[in-house]
Amino acid sequence: MDCAPASEAAYLPASVRTAVKLLVVGHFAVGKTTFVGALSEIRPLRTEEVMTRAGAFVDDVTGARGKATTTVALDFGRVTLNDTLVLYLFGAPGQRRFTRLWRDLTRGALGALVLADTRRLDRSFEVMGLLEELELPYAVALNEFDDTPGYGLDEVREALDLLPSTPLLRCDARDRVSATGTLIALVTHLLARTGEPEEA
Ligand SMILES: Nc1nc2c(ncn2[C@@H]2O[C@H](COP(=O)(O)OP(=O)(O)OP(=O)(O)O)[C@@H](O)[C@H]2O)c(=O)[nH]1
Ligand SMILES: [Mg+2]
Numbered sequence: 464m465d466c467a468p469a470s471e472a473a474y475l476p477a478s479v480r481t482a483v484k485l486l487v488v489g490h491f492a493v494g495k496t497t498f499v500g501a502l503s504e505i506r507p508l509r510t511e512e513v514m515t516r517a518g519a520f521v522d523d524v525t526g527a528r529g530k531a532t533t534t535v536a537l538d539f540g541r542v543t544l545n546d547t548l549v550l551y552l553f554g555a556p557g558q559r560r561f562t563r564l565w566r567d568l569t570r571g572a573l574g575a576l577v578l579a580d581t582r583r584l585d586r587s588f589e590v591m592g593l594l595e596e597l598e599l600p601y602a603v604a605l606n607e608f609d610d611t612p613g614y615g616l617d618e619v620r621e622a623l624d625l626l627p628s629t630p631l632l633r634c635d636a637r638d639r640v641s642a643t644g645t646l647i648a649l650v651t652h653l654l655a656r657t658g659e660p661e662e663a
Contacts, residue, residue: 473505478546484571487554489578490586492530494606494636495554496538502642503540510536557590565593574653575601576645581614584622600656602630602649
């Protein structure tokens with residue numbers, strides 16, 4: 464486990480009035496740890512462990528060549544989105560065996576960002592199914608890898624059977640600006656659902 468040392472960036476500006484808890488979820492190796500790491504203004508907390516060969520029978524490593532570690536509990540990071548709003552990000556593994564962890568992590572969460580990979584779109588259904596069971600609203604961000612096929616967003620929306628109101632966008636989990644854009648879309652969606660003014 465790797466956690467943040469105290470530093471100036473660890474302190475929130477006095478103007479912050481609202482703290483929102485969000486989950487960052489998605490199937491194995493979709494880029495959750497990368498996403499939280501790219502965004503967090505504090506050194507992210509990670510729980511990475513080296514993958515063993517035995518694990519290849521449990522988690523399909525297809526499309527994740529060169530990946531040596533996996534998250535065994537959660538990722539945690541913080542983003543101050545504007546002067547008054549801070550987001551706490553909890554990255555959670557998407558496999559069914561982590562359902563119990565999800566039940567704890569979703570307590571107090573306002574919504575979730577689902578990272579998806581169009582090379583392995585079918586694997587997102589399990590994650591979206593869990594969110595729907597837990598009645599947590601979500602947005603979907605397509606994390607684009609070098610060999611990602613160029614599907615249109617409408618095609619992907621249809622394939623994932625998303626509601627027309629569910630935000631769907633592309634992102635690069637390694638890029639702070641791109642990742643921030645997806646969180647703004649999610650927060651805007653959540654505010655619209657609660658009837659708050661959309662000012663994220
Ligand atoms: N090319 C490219 N590589 C990426 C991108 N996002 C993540 N990666 C790489 O993909 C691999 C998997 O990323 P992780 O962030 O570990 O994925 P994860 O979802 O946290 O994985 P688990 O916790 O094991 O489920 C890493 O080697 C990343 O460097 C991306 O947008 N583009
Ligand atoms: Mg991870």
